[in-house]
Amino acid sequence: MDEPHVLLRARLLAEGWSDAELRRRRQSGELVAVGRGGYLPADDPRLTTAAAAHALRIESGEPLRADDSVISHVSAAVLHGLPVWGLPLGRVHRTRDRRTGGRRTPTAHLHTAPLDAEDVTSIDGRLVTAVARTLADIGRTEGFEQTVVLADAALHRRLLDAAALRRVLARTSGWRGAPPARRALGFADGRSESVGESRSRVAILRAGLPVPDLQWEVSASHAWLGRVDFAWPGVVGEFDGRVKYGKYLRPGQDAGDAVFAEKQREDRIRDEGLRVVRWVWDDLRWFGEVAERLRRAFAAAR
Template sequence: MASLAADDLLLARDLVASGRDDRELARACASGTLVRVWPGAYVQAGVWHALDPREQHRRRAVAALVTRRKDGLLLSHESAALVWGLPTWGWPAGPVELVDPTARRGTSTARLRIRASPLPLEERATRSGLPVTSLDRTVTDLLLSRSRVQAVVLADHLLHSGLSTRERLRALLAVRAAARRRRTAAWAVEFGDPGGESPGESVSRVVAHDAGFVVPELQVPFSDGDGLIGVVDFAFPVPDEPDRLVLGEFDGDVKYRGATYRHGRTPEQVVQDEKSREDRLRALTSTAGFVRWTRRDIADASRLPDKLRRAGVARKR
């Protein structure tokens, strides 16, 4: 099991075997040199604080596996989702999640949840050197255990990326027909849309739906006399005006700070380019309104609906 440890994960048993003692580890933590990320597992403080929450959770998950005195455990649910590269919304904030195929009952603490569940071989996998539930099993577990919004975020990602199809997701849920949250999961699968490119867009769509707004088209390209302007996240139809649309954009932090999106531009250049793009979109004869919102607007159930209403987005009749 020790081979599963991340390169930057320091195990107390290895440090003690090399001549260091528990008091030295305690002093290193007290001085801020090391961070104790799990009982018996440490990471250099500089490395730890540079990690995003997903990678911090990953280190804890690896530590939980390598410090347990039992073989056969697998990462599951959100911990497995992180290893599979599935999107997150509102987590990882909970415990590391494992499954024990041989146990009769599970255990749960604020830091670690171990479920007792039989796992056939086809539902077990190894990814990045870590034992995890298979992608299908991970997806099914998440759809049946997470919130309605989180289930839509997952469904959108799977459909957009081509990792799964609606038919496949329906089949996975059919196998677990007796699951308590199957109806909610089934709704999320049907509501899922391959046009959902980010978790923020998926959550926005749920909020707009719950507030009764018309169904938007997703990822719609627009052009003018100078060529392609760009692809707009949401295009809300205007009732009785088939050629008119209210355009909407979800602005995630990555748009202005993510290096991949900026393509070498400074954040200031991105802002200026976005302003120019918005001006061109507003100038189109088909544009009946334009609205932007952020993660803060979808965290409050009233903020996004208010913005959409003021921009002229119609409600369903």
């Protein structure tokens, strides 16, 4: 069943509501304001997710909306369904094909920049920057790690290919922020399967460790043992996100069964003479200890 649309003030007033009634329902907690002149019931589950709430603000409209603009930057990433880890979601972003006239408020940012036909697509009737252009714009304005997370996901989901990235980078090569965008998008790899794996790749790079192989298949003489997230000669690395244990549960299994099965799998990998290093979400904030464990494993595997 389709989720309900945002209740727009103009439509509610046309249907006989009054501003006083809207105000009372907001004060009682029955309605929550979403964006400019948009409302939803307070128990709408989309309000609990930052990306979903941002999409609702896009639907309700924003003060800097312009008829000749398209949804862009992080707002476009939200509509494309990409993981917007670490990106600020307080402002709705739009871009118009002009040289000047950009503006910014606490809730909206209107950018000005050239827009080619290849840079624009449509999602549910809204004009939005295409995936490649969205990644280039975010790469020019946001951090390396956040851009890598987005680009890895886009490539993994086959929302674009490397050729599309090269074309958009060529078109924006002289723009402000183009060098960091080129670096982040050049580092992207569609074999990365999650935000945690993408962040791990960045952490490995920043620690000065050797570049790992991704999704490496481990086979023994008697059986295929599965894939590991990262691999170096004699060493494998696994990002241990909680979701991993629930993602591939067989009928009748619970999370404890999956954890036990993963432990058995790791034991079999070690039996093949490979050293296993694991890390979790908290380790990605301060990767130094994991980096040292990896270096010790490299030295022991020689």
